[in-house]
Amino acid sequence: MNASKTSFFSTVSLVAIIGALSFPAHAIDNLDVWGGPYFALGGAGKFARGESSPEAYGFAELGYDFSVPNSEFVVGVVGNIDLGSIEENHSRRYDYRIGNSWGIGVRAGIKPMHSLLLYGVGGFNQAEISGDCISKCPKGGSDDINETWEAGYFLGAGVEKAFSDNVAAKLEYRYEDYGDVEDLDDMDSHSVRGSLVFRMGKHGDDY
Secondary structure, three states, rough: OOOHHHHHHHHHHHHHHHHHHHHOOHHOOOOOOOOOEEEEEEEEEEEEEOOOOOOOEEEEEEEEEEOOOOOEEEEEEEEEEOOOOOOEEOOEEEEEEEEEEEEEEEEEEEEEEEEEEEEEEEEEEEEEEEEEEOOOOOOOOOOOOOEEEEEEEEEEEEEEEOOOEEEEEEEEEEEEEEEEOOOEEEEEEEEEEEHHHHHEEOOOOOO
């Protein structure tokens, strides 16, 4: 990973740590921030089989959460767009590229405290897949895989911490599976995603 990528992830981590420490516990213990619409902006380190180091992605999310009345449970819907590209070399004939992707799914979690959410997430996704032929290629021609959208699914888990009734930070792991592509039995990727979450509306009086 080059210096700019390292600096980017260091900055995201530093912002999250400073934010968590700069808000006193008594100021957020009584907040119910887990209802209503939100958007998030962040970065991810994503890697695939055959890739020795993660590549940096940027992403944006839109979502809507429902705080279940008289309980500690939260359910919601979330959609994302990821912008970036990684190489996958786990193939006899091709070097693959997993490019831009998008997904939509649901998440469900529990609040061990008012300002903290532990959750699981899953849903449908699509990614741009392309590949370069590196073995048994036709003479005088190309057997490259043209860029195409492959459908799949994602599963993950994460933690979200509220800094105030409108701002939170989120750290999430995702596994993405795009199924069979050419001679690769199962194309998949893994990512660790950090983001800042911005919620609309006032939530402090919801409890």
